[in-house]
Amino acid sequence: MKIGICNDHAGYEYKTKLVALLQKKGYEMVDFGTDSTVSVDYPDFAHKLAAAVEAGEVDAGIALCGTGNGMAITLNKHQKIRAGLAWNSEIGRLVKAHNNANVLVLPARFISYQMAARIVNTWLSTSFEGGGRHERRIAKIPCK
Ligand code: RB5
Numbered sequence: 001m002k003i004g005i006c007n008d009h010a011g012y013e014y015k016t017k018l019v020a021l022l023q024k025k026g027y028e029m030v031d032f033g034t035d036s037t038v039s040v041d042y043p044d045f046a047h048k049l050a051a052a053v054e055a056g057e058v059d060a061g062i063a064l065c066g067t068g069n070g071m072a073i074t075l076n077k078h079q080k081i082r083a084g085l086a087w088n089s090e091i092g093r094l095v096k097a098h099n100n101a102n103v104l105v106l107p108a109r110f111i112s113y114q115m116a117a118r119i120v121n122t123w124l125s126t127s128f129e130g131g132g133r134h135e136r137r138i139a140k141i142p143c144k
Contacts, residue, residue, distance in 0.1 A: 004058035006032040006045040011064025011108040014116050018062065021117055030058050046074035053102055054080040061103035062120060068107035075103050079142050087111055092119035093126045100128040100138055
C-alpha cells in the first residue's frame with residue numbers, strides 16, 4: 001500500500017517519525033513535504049497530497065499541522081477527498097469505519113507522538129463498514 005504524507009512546520013517532527021515507522025511496517029511512503037521546521041503555508045502541501053490521492057497516485061494520505069484544521073479544511077475542498085481529523089484512536093477508528101476517510105489528519109501540537117502513531121495504526125487497520133447508512137451518507141457528501 002502506498003501512502004502519501006504531508007505536513008507544515010508544526011507537523012514536521014511527527015511526520016519524519018511516522019514515515020520511518022510506516023516504512024518499517026512495509027508501507028511505501030510518498031512525502032509531499034515540507035521537509036523542515038521552517039514556517040510554511042499548509043495549503044501548499046495539502047493541495048499536493050489531495051491531488052495525488054484524487055489521481056490514484058497514492059492509496060491514502062496522512063496530513064499533519066498544528067491543530068489539523070488548516071490541513072483538513074484545505075484537503076476537503078477537493079471533491080474526492082474525505083479528510084478526517086482524529087485526536088484519539090477511537091476517532092481514528094470511526095473516521096475510517098463510518099466516514100471512510102481517505103486522508104487522516106493529525107493535530108501535531110495537541111497530541112503526543114505515541115498517540116499519533118496509535119491513531120495511524122488504528123486507522124490503517126480498520127475497514128470501512130460500508131453498506132447501508134454509512135455508504136448512503138458518504139455518497140451525499142460531494143457538492144452537486
Ligand atoms: C502554524 O502555526 C499553524 O497555524 C498550523 O500548523 C495549523 O495549526 C493551521 O491550521
